[in-house]
Amino acid sequence: MTEVIEPAIETVTIDVVLSALADPVRLTFVRALDAAGDWTCGSDVLRDTGVTIGKSTLSHHIKVLRDAGLIRTRVDGIRRLVRLRYEDVEQRFPGLLTMLRTPDSARAATETPFEA
Amino acid sequence: MTEVIEPAIETVTIDVVLSALADPVRLTFVRALDAAGDWTCGSDVLRDTGVTIGKSTLSHHIKVLRDAGLIRTRVDGIRRLVRLRYEDVEQRFPGLLTMLRTPDSARAATETPFEA
DNA sequence: CGAACAGTACGACGACGGTCGAACTTTCAG
DNA sequence: CTGAAAGTTCGACCGTCGTCGTACTGTTCG
Numbered sequence: 292m293t294e295v296i297e298p299a300i301e302t303v304t305i306d307v308v309l310s311a312l313a314d315p316v317r318l319t320f321v322r323a324l325d326a327a328g329d330w331t332c333g334s335d336v337l338r339d340t341g342v343t344i345g346k347s348t349l350s351h352h353i354k355v356l357r358d359a360g361l362i363r364t365r366v367d368g369i370r371r372l373v374r375l376r377y378e379d380v381e382q383r384f385p386g387l388l389t390m391l392r393t394p395d396s397a398r399a400a401t402e403t404p405f406e407a
Numbered sequence: 408m409t410e411v412i413e414p415a416i417e418t419v420t421i422d423v424v425l426s427a428l429a430d431p432v433r434l435t436f437v438r439a440l441d442a443a444g445d446w447t448c449g450s451d452v453l454r455d456t457g458v459t460i461g462k463s464t465l466s467h468h469i470k471v472l473r474d475a476g477l478i479r480t481r482v483d484g485i486r487r488l489v490r491l492r493y494e495d496v497e498q499r500f501p502g503l504l505t506m507l508r509t510p511d512s513a514r515a516a517t518e519t520p521f522e523a
Numbered sequence: 524c525g526a527a528c529a530g531t532a533c534g535a536c537g538a539c540g541g542t543c544g545a546a547c548t549t550t551c552a553g
Numbered sequence: 554c555t556g557a558a559a560g561t562t563c564g565a566c567c568g569t570c571g572t573c574g575t576a577c578t579g580t581t582c583g
Contacts, residue, residue: 309429312425314570345573345574347532347573348571350530351531351572370530370580386503389502464542465560466560467542486559486560
């Protein structure tokens with residue numbers, strides 16, 4: 292087996308997606324996966340974000356995101372690679388991924404014009 | 408005073424919006440407000456949804472939604488009217504409101520002819 | 524085979540957040 | 554001015570969920 296079960300995109304509800312994305316760690320993770328753009332080792336992606344959590348916790352978050360239809364998991368030998376379900380998510384919830392790419396654009400309005 | 412302070416739409420982050428919409432009661436409330444389409448008494452809107460919670464809890468939820476930039480509150484004599492910030496939300500997060508209008512379209516896929 | 528590694532499954536713990544009730548504020552009606 | 558009605562604020566309770574550690578599964582390589 293080289294694939295892990297995931298829900299069909301039509302069966303995914305916005306309720307579940309919102310709950311999945313409400314957690315700051317998962318949101319950071321999704322953004323990192325979005326920036327990565329391709330199959331990546333989940334542990335590596337998380338490490339690059341600076342977030343430090345146990346591997347069991349990471350496994351939990353990945354499962355939540357997968358059950359929410361946001362990511363896909365592929366088995367590659369001894370490790371698992373993850374990837375955003377770009378096309379599926381965009382088809383089911385157009386504009387969602389674009390929203391997530393505007394994380395703190397609010398600072399541009401609240402803070403001073405010149406950055407350090 | 409006939410208006411209640413609310414954040415400028417540019418200062419609203421998707422993080423806060425996601426947290427606000429992650430709660431089932433608030434999500435139901437937003438959908439009801441969306442269907443209402445105009446200034447409405449919050450208590451009435453909630454009552455019509457069938458959700459029964461205390462008025463202090465409702466007040467709390469309204470505050471969360473208002474701080475998230477999703478709704479606007481107007482004082483009308485002895486009571487407060489609420490309304491979705493359609494234009495602002497659509498401008499800042501295009502497609503978000505449309506997503507919320509697809510609540511359980513998943514049933515169309517799950518309730519297949521060959522159900523257990 | 525068996526050791527090492529990557530990830531999952533399972534409880535258990537702790538904090539955040541939704542809920543409520545009571546007291547307080549504000550507004551309108553007599 | 555007094556009373557009632559609608560909301561807010563505050564404090565407390567408690568269930569949910571994120572977190573961790575340990576044990577377990579499965580895979581690769583000596």
